[in-house]
Amino acid sequence: MTITSYFASLNVLKLLRNMPGGVSQGIIWGIMALGIYITFRLLDVADLTVDGSFTTGGAVTVMLILAGWPAWAALLVAMLAGILAGFVTGMLHTKLGIPAILAGILTQFSLYSVNLHIMGMAANKAVSVDKYHLLLSSRNIPSAILTGAVIALALVSVFYWYFGTEQGSAIRATGNNPAMSRALGINIDNMKVLGLSLSNGIVALSGGLLVQYQGFADINMGRGAIVIGLAAVIIGEVVGNAILGKRLNFYGTLTFTVIGGIVYYLVIVIVLWLKLNSNDLKLFTAIVVALFLAVPYLRSQQKSSFAKLRKKGG
């Protein structure tokens, strides 16, 4: 295929048609990114539990809806399941002294079996919007965007309130300066467990939203969730800083985290539209996240580094 025929085969209308779908999925992953924001930015822990708890949330939601529960109640239980997963990671870390990253990996690993059990040993379960009343579905994208946006905004507001309270401040202090926090009488172990639990509760909730949107739960649906979440958090920070600069407050940061999820998914839509192999998506995502994570370091190197001195001296 020559370059001209390649470009001729790209249909701009088709890209535009796919955009709303990208936005609705992006919001759902943006909600997950809010959960990851708690651990990654506030507690300063990269919590790998989420790859498992995202699926747990999806599996619980689908099974309960199939059992006749209303979708909102199923989501609530899914959230509790996520909280429990985060609690386990927190306990492994604080009570058994396992490094946070390994504790997360262990929980995530075990959740694969747990999730299979939840789904009755099936690798995937469908829940049809024709038979059940779902909160959102890819069949009706405008409504899905609206529902997702309302939930996301509600969560941002709750986050904004909670992390301004005494307890929320204690969680932030724990991530920011543990030695100081202990000296000020904060039980940092409890704060870590609390933060990990809340984070995974939100992640499971977003898993429950995704299964309704796509109409099925899959045992592998959470694979790489942590990377997508980090991508959303980081993209959100970069975009937020570019637009608001110093006026970017906590509310803005949280809102832009959700927007980061949307931007990520729109990029995916474009990449797919360019007919790049979708199997390369994970490689592509990892490269993007690595680049963004590297930016602060590279910037500081630009200001002052031995390599720079060598160049100057040579």
Added chain:
Amino acid sequence: MLKLENISKTFNPGTINEKKALNGLSLHLKPGDFVTVIGGNGAGKSTMLNAVAGVWPVDEGRIILDGHDITALPEYKRAHLIGRVFQDPMMGTAPNMQLEENLALAARRGRPRGLKWGVTNSEREEYHERLKILGLGLEDRMTSKVGLLSGGQRQAVTLLMAVLREPKLLLLDEHTAALDPGTAAKVLELSDQIVQEHNLTTLMITHNMKDAIRHGNRLIMMNEGHIILDIEGEEKKKLTKQQLIDMFAQKGGSIDSDETLLTK
């Protein structure tokens, strides 16, 4: 107020790095005592403060503060009794949180932290006034991230945080050692002022013998994990640097400070 009874602590027991840091240490502070602590490197000064603060459990002995036996309490459970300022100016504050948020965290030291607002408006007014007294212009930067402040400013803030909720005991662990001489003098003066104003029972470690003599009503010297010299009242007031150095040598201690190097 504070009673240390026969405290011992050995780090890395049974290994090649075994270090007996505290060795049968006993000390009794009366309410309002302002004690300066001097001694060479490895004498156990910071270890003593960390034992009181509960950074780790001691091997032997008892720690009694304000009538409570706190020996078995973890650090965060003794925090309501103790205010602390660390040697490292970065250690006492949360850099990514606002100045007023840091103060509010300290104002709730040792209290349950529920779902009430982290900083209230009436608190803001109080902090504004108390920051003004520091004379560093920080009252106009209450919503700045603390990480943007200088080391001296952060140390002054930590000092204020330590006494915002009046502690039974104030621990100052060489809190001016990392500052430039001018800032160090200012922070030290501020410490004196705050201690006197609230009549706080205080333990202050210093490397500077002049400071140790000039501040406080009592001076203790440590060596090899216990106290080898304890001077107070009039006797301390009349003390000179040379006397201190002589006494130290007599007790077989080693002291490292600028003064000893210069007098040799």
